[in-house]
Amino acid sequence: MEQRNLTERQVSILTGLSRSSVHEIRKGSMPRVDTLEQLAKGLKIKISDLVESDYL
8 A cells, every 4th residue: 555655445446345444454454365365456466465565
């Protein structure tokens, strides 16, 4: 999000996840694998990029 200058709302729109889900992940909640897949697909990145980030 920070690298692309995206808000939680924008990530929600791109990924199809609720804004509250995006918020909870940013606050440290560990998402399920299917949620990681949805995030990666919506942001057009690899799941490994998410796993290696500071947020998970």
